[in-house]
Amino acid sequence: MPATAVVRSAAHDLRAAGVDSAVVEAQLICAHVLGIDRSALPLADAVDASGLAEIDRMVAARIADRTPIQYLLGRAVSGRLDLAVGPGVFIPRPETELLVEDALAALPAPGDGPGPVVVDLCAGSGTLALEIAHARPDARVHAVELHDQALDWLRRNAAERAAAGDTPLVVHSGDATDPGILAELRGRVDAVVSNPPYIPRTDDLPAEVLGHEPATALFGGVDGLAVITPLVGVAAGLLAPGGHLAVEHDEETGASVASVVEAQGRFGTVEQHTDLAGRPRFVTATRLGDRDDDDELDPTVRKGTTR
Structure with a gap:
């Protein structure tokens, strides 16, 4: 035929x-x-x-059963890249592309010295980490993922991109909400990015999503903040002063996520951003200060500004 x-x-x-x-x-x-x-x-x-x-x-x-087309094809477009996906891993969405561009713009310009250090918490298939490593070959990019199936996809994609000539990722099996994760990088990271589980618990999702993508990658507790709240604390410990945080969130929780970042106490210039469709999608902030994380910040600089 x-x-x-x-x-x-x-x-x-x-x-x-x-x-x-x-x-x-x-x-x-x-x-x-x-x-x-x-x-x-x-x-x-x-x-x-x-x-x-x-x-x-x-x-x-x-x-x-509405198997996602990306699972059937075994691939998903992720900005500049084409990544392997399948059962057990979250499918990259176009909504995340602006977060990648924001993080790239926030990194120090390429120069003669060491390249920037970037950490992707809750890396999933690796879309954030791999996009950044592709665009900034001088960067040292670390990707943290907890769940075994997602780790398999992350490692597969990392190997594919390295074979294609991109700077290899450093892949870590671990919990992105663990305060001790990546302790060797504490205070040395230029940017932390994350697309964590953030949907408030619901049954009102398309069959392609609810019936196939892992709940561990989708849901962030009743309010969508169960992972984001401790993750923001981890990011604060990893980032160097002036370092950049970018966290994706549900379109209904932008103000709540911004409040979480402000309340953490070690971030300023907290900003809310929309996605390509104009919906609230991610929050960014700048790491304050030049003192140890355990030091108490001056109350006059504990709260950032939100817009």
């Missing part, structure tokens, strides 16, 4: 099942099975029986 006819048939089935972007997804599935770029489909050869069977299998999985 001609590839164009296969795409039309798959798109019809996906659309009938209520799948959004049915034509694009049909094209992605067919191109994946044929091993070609989506743009090459109009000129593709006919799809043989084994190819048809695989396309039918993937379309059926997309329809039957």
